[in-house]
Amino acid sequence: MPVLIQPARALGCRVKICGLSRPEDVAAAAGAGATYGGFVFFGKSPRNVSIPQARDLALLAPVGFAKVALLVDPDDALLDAVTDAVPLDLIQLHGREAPERLAQIRARTGLPVMKAVGVATADDLATLDLYTGVADQILVDAKAPKTADLPGGNGLSFDWRLIAGRSWSCPWMLAGGLTPDNVAEAIRLTGAPQVDVSSGVESAPGLKDPTLIRAFTQAALAPIPTT
Numbered sequence: 259m260p261v262l263i264q265p266a267r268a269l270g271c272r273v274k275i276c277g278l279s280r281p282e283d284v285a286a287a288a289g290a291g292a293t294y295g296g297f298v299f300f301g302k303s304p305r306n307v308s309i310p311q312a313r314d315l316a317l318l319a320p321v322g323f324a325k326v327a328l329l330v331d332p333d334d335a336l337l338d339a340v341t342d343a344v345p346l347d348l349i350q351l352h353g354r355e356a357p358e359r360l361a362q363i364r365a366r367t368g369l370p371v372m373k374a375v376g377v378a379t380a381d382d383l384a385t386l387d388l389y390t391g392v393a394d395q396i397l398v399d400a401k402a403p404k405t406a407d408l409p410g411g412n413g414l415s416f417d418w419r420l421i422a423g424r425s426w427s428c429p430w431m432l433a434g435g436l437t438p439d440n441v442a443e444a445i446r447l448t449g450a451p452q453v454d455v456s457s458g459v460e461s462a463p464g465l466k467d468p469t470l471i472r473a474f475t476q477a478a479l480a481p482i483p484t485t
């Protein structure tokens with residue numbers, strides 16, 4: 259029986275590998291076919307990088323590999339320090355930034371902005387709509403537990419059925435607890451055109467594993483057969 263491919267998905271999903279902190283992480287992510295690589299600027303994270311470290315990593319990235327700065331409620335001084343030093347393609351905001359702050363950040367940095375919104379229940383979906391008019395992309399992530407040290411990167415997923423068949427008026431990514439084993443099912447259920455992973459491709463907190471990165475991208479990039 260011929261395998262039919264959904265036209266919109268024929269080229270597979272785009273992948274972001276977040277929390278790159280060593281040159282070999284950049285090489286593994288880009289070499290595996292990821293579109294984006296993320297650098298985390300958040301002191302409590304095991305993936306936190308300094309600005310000079312991120313600059314060195316960004317300069318190693320091949321042409322076409324999009325470099326993303328992950329920031330949590332950054333003030334203008336931090337934004338300026340990061341964007342002055344690190345060649346970037348996208349800013350990911352993972353804090354409590356209001357829609358108006360997104361517009362300020364885009365104007366100040368001249369970079370597109372992706373806003374992460376945590377989802378735990380159907381009530382959280384309304385929050386996404388607050389950002390679709392102002393963000394260049396939205397990141398639909400699992401909501402962090404109240405007791406968590408990190409607002410993301412906790413390896414937790416949400417009930418993907420909450421967003422099955424949903425789409426938004428701007429590009430979007432799915433995140434939260436994705437792994438090489440579950441990413442294909444997550445894409446199938448949600449129709450996500452892009453996926454983002456951090457802890458699911460690590461052998462220990464903050465330590466990216468090239469074998470897991472390859473397995474994740476292979477699973478995400480494989481076209482979804484339909485019957």
Ligand SMILES: O=C(O)c1ccccc1N[C@@H]1O[C@H](COP(=O)(O)O)[C@@H](O)[C@H]1O
Nearest residue numbers: 276303410411413433434435455456457
């Ligand atoms: O990765 C981190 O350390 C991190 C810190 C602070 C905010 C967000 C962070 N990561 C982002 O969280 C999601 C989900 O990560 P995971 O795959 O569940 O570990 C993803 O968008 C990361 O970019």
